[in-house]
Amino acid sequence: xxxxxxxxxxxxxxxxxxxxxxxxxxxxxxxxxxxxxxxxxxxxxxxxxxxxxxxxxxxxxxxxxxxxxxxxxxxxxxxxxxxxxxxxxxxxxxxxxxxxxxxxxxxxxxxxxxxxxxxxxxxxxxxxxxxxxxxxxxxxxxxxxxxxxxxxxxxxxxxxxxxxxxxxxxxxxxxxxxxxxxxxxxxxxxxxxxxxxxxxxxxxxxxxxxxxxxxxxxxxxxxxxxxxxxxxxxxxxxxxxxxxxxxxxxxxxxxxxxxxxxxxxxxxxxxxxxxxxxxxxxxxxxxxxxxxxxxxxxxxxxxxxxxxxxxxxxxxxxxxxxxxxxxxxxxxxxxxxxxxxxxxxxxxxxxxxxxxxxxxxxxxxxxxxxxxxxxxxxxxxxxxxxxxxxxxxxxxxxxxxxxxxxxxxxxxxxxxxxxxxxxxxxxxxxxxxxxxxxxxxxxxxxx
Amino acid sequence: xxxxxxxxxxxxxxxxxxxxxxxxxxxxxxxxxxxxxxxxxxxxxxxxxxxxxxxxxxxxxxxxxxxxxxxxxxxxxxxxxxxxxxxxxxxxxxxxxxxxxxxxxxxxxxxxxxxxxxxxxxxxxxxxxxxxxxxxxxxxxxxxxxxxxxxxxxxxxxxxxxxxxxxxxxxxxxxxxxxxxxxxxx
Numbered sequence: 001x002x003x004x005x006x007x008x009x010x011x012x013x014x015x016x017x018x019x020x021x022x023x024x025x026x027x028x029x030x031x032x033x034x035x036x037x038x039x040x041x042x043x044x045x046x047x048x049x050x051x052x053x054x055x056x057x058x059x060x061x062x063x064x065x066x067x068x069x070x071x072x073x074x075x076x077x078x079x080x081x082x083x084x085x086x087x088x089x090x091x092x093x094x095x096x097x098x099x100x101x102x103x104x105x106x107x108x109x110x111x112x113x114x115x116x117x118x119x120x121x122x123x124x125x126x127x128x129x130x131x132x133x134x135x136x137x138x139x140x141x142x143x144x145x146x147x148x149x150x151x152x153x154x155x156x157x158x159x160x161x162x163x164x165x166x167x168x169x170x171x172x173x174x175x176x177x178x179x180x181x182x183x184x185x186x187x188x189x190x191x192x193x194x195x196x197x198x199x200x201x202x203x204x205x206x207x208x209x210x211x212x213x214x215x216x217x218x219x220x221x222x223x224x225x226x227x228x229x230x231x232x233x234x235x236x237x238x239x240x241x242x243x244x245x246x247x248x249x250x251x252x253x254x255x256x257x258x259x260x261x262x263x264x265x266x267x268x269x270x271x272x273x274x275x276x277x278x279x280x281x282x283x284x285x286x287x288x289x290x291x292x293x294x295x296x297x298x299x300x301x302x303x304x305x306x307x308x309x310x311x312x313x314x315x316x317x318x319x320x321x322x323x324x325x326x327x328x329x330x331x332x333x334x335x336x337x338x339x340x341x342x343x344x345x346x347x348x349x350x351x352x353x354x355x356x357x358x359x360x361x362x363x364x365x366x367x368x369x370x371x372x373x374x375x376x377x378x379x380x381x382x383x384x385x386x387x388x389x390x391x392x393x394x395x396x397x398x399x400x401x402x403x404x405x406x407x408x409x410x411x412x413x414x415x416x417x418x419x420x421x422x423x424x425x426x427x428x429x430x431x432x433x434x435x436x437x438x439x440x441x442x443x444x445x446x447x
Numbered sequence: 448x449x450x451x452x453x454x455x456x457x458x459x460x461x462x463x464x465x466x467x468x469x470x471x472x473x474x475x476x477x478x479x480x481x482x483x484x485x486x487x488x489x490x491x492x493x494x495x496x497x498x499x500x501x502x503x504x505x506x507x508x509x510x511x512x513x514x515x516x517x518x519x520x521x522x523x524x525x526x527x528x529x530x531x532x533x534x535x536x537x538x539x540x541x542x543x544x545x546x547x548x549x550x551x552x553x554x555x556x557x558x559x560x561x562x563x564x565x566x567x568x569x570x571x572x573x574x575x576x577x578x579x580x581x582x583x584x585x586x587x588x589x590x591x592x593x594x595x596x597x598x599x600x601x602x603x604x605x606x607x608x609x610x611x612x613x614x615x616x617x618x619x620x621x622x623x624x625x626x627x628x629x630x631x632x633x
Contacts (some may be wrong), residue, residue: 012525045546052545059579060541 078182088183095170100209104166105241112158122150141329146366152325156318160210163241164313165306167209171202172305176297194270195229195277197221203230207238212317212405214238215412229276231413235401236425237269243364247393250376257390264394264436268428320404327403328366337362351433352441353392354383364396366403387440395433400425450491450498451610452527456520456551457535458544462563465593466535467503470494470603487523495607502527524556530610532556533602538568538575538590552586559605560588566595 014022033040077083122143129143143150174180180202188198196204199221207214211234218227218234239247251258331337344358360374375392378384384392400406400422409418453470455463471490488503504520524532534551536544541562551558562575581588587605591598 009521009525048546048549049542051549053542055545055580055583056541059576059583061574061576
């Protein structure tokens with residue numbers, strides 16, 4: 001294991017055997033390494049694999065295994081690009097769009113948010129605190145527009161939970177069938193361009209559901225570098241479902257504006273990926289994944305996997321949403337918000353938006369969709385032109401991630417990375433807003 | 448009697464957690480391993496009258512860590528005084544799993560190999576010669592179908608025998624790799 005270069009083992013040996021002895025060992029290891037032109041860990045692994053193969057050959061007997069024609073056809077369908085890409089689109093359309101987007105983010109969210117929270121939980125909580133709590137500050141902490149229960153709990157249970165729940169269910173089905181490794185294999189080449197491997201398909205796709213969740217899932221990536229790149233992309237250029245829904249709703253009636261928005265955000269995604277893969281130190285990912293046979297998913301497996309992931313969500317993500325409402329409360333009570341609002345008006349005016357839009361940006365940090373919804377209100381009140389709408393949507397999409405995602409970045413990547421990524425997102429958001437505004441008003445492309 | 452520590456290791460999705468549940472039953476407690484958020488479950492249980500702390504590790508493909516999960520597993524194996532390691536492998540894919548077994552043997556961990564998912568392996572025509580594998584590796588090997596609870600009793604017997612220093616395994620060509628003081632029962 002010393003020869004393979006496991007750092008923890010090196011540290012252990014240095015601790016237990018004393019410095020001098022460790023140095024002797026280290027020199028021996030280096031001498032051994034210098035004799036081969038390939039990494040020792042690779043050679044040892046190879047040797048070990050050979051021995052394993054030998055043993056396996058001796059102790060197992062393999063009967064004839066019939067591969068059915070259907071299985072071969074499916075293999076072909078999932079691995080041969082001209083056939084696999086349409087299949088992928090079908091999977092994305094039905095699995096992601098119809099099931100997660102329309103059913104999870106639409107039907108279930110509507111039910112939970114409007115009916116359960118809108119008509120039952122929130123009115124009851126609000127009535128209760130108005131009757132029993134005298135202090136306005138305390139009342140606002142648990143209830144009201146941004147309370148821990150009325151906002152934090154509602155947001156995490158009624159809005160994010162159905163989305164990640166349906167996503168996890170679909171994801172577990174795909175995982176159990178063995179489709180995911182094939183998908184990763186296909187995506188690998190495209191992802192290499194932005195410094196990621198096919199493995200990153202999973203967190204990036206998840207990011208369109210919930211960026212906070214996705215940031216946590218970057219743990220499945222192999223190298224720290226890859227994890228950082230994925231975190232940057234998720235924070236900057238992957239809009240989460242809540243935000244996506246409102247932006248799509250806002251721009252749907254203006255196809256050209258929608259295309260422009262998608263184009264700019266897509267370009268930002270690629271550029272950010274290229275840039276971070278250029279400038280971040282570390283090795284490029286080597287992607288190796290065994291492609292398992294396709295099989296019919298087992299219901300108990302799927303349920304068990306979905307359940308474990310949901311548990312994960314409750315333990316690790318939900319507290320962050322509750323914490324976010326706490327931060328909003330502090331911000332409002334101390335008057336800090338008014339100060340930040342004033343500060344934000346400067347760049348907002350710079351990108352050609354009315355100062356009222358600063359409010360949307362500030363709240364975009366606490367609930368990404370809330371920010372977009374703020375814009376939506378402005379647009380409906382007739383305060384935004386088409387080009388202002390596009391500029392605002394682009395800037396808001398690229399703008400810093402929501403506070404829960406920020407907390408997750410802090411937790412997973414450390415405070416320095418979290419602050420740096422947020423700073424970059426802020427700069428990129430307003431810079432692209434500025435340039436886009438200049439182009440649009442200069443050319444008059446959009447009325 | 449001193450409480451022994453048993454660590455369950457193996458690649459993801461081979462049935463580690465099923466084994467954990469089968470061994471610990473209702474006594475399972477979940478805790479976080481310090482310094483990271485990748486979960487490690489622990490449970491207290493008696494196996495054949497001997498008190499054990501059973502530790503379920505995150506999935507690992509190799510002892511030389513690549514992913515964060517593997518780092519957790521390695522540091523756990525290094526930091527804690529583990530009395531016995533149960534390596535769970537998928538009988539359908541021994542080729543890919545045995546390198547970790549060999550690594551564990553080389554590193555001198557007292558080891559029991561659990562060849563799981565024998566039923567599905569048989570269905571696709573793979574037969575594993577368990578006694579033969581035991582002779583080749585020089586560590587106790589048990590075949591199981593954990594989803595149906597088959598082989599758990601035999602595994603418990605081997606675990607108990609192993610910590611008491613009786614394994615019934617005689618020398619093999621791999622014996623040289625094992626630290627004589629820590630090797631299971633040899």
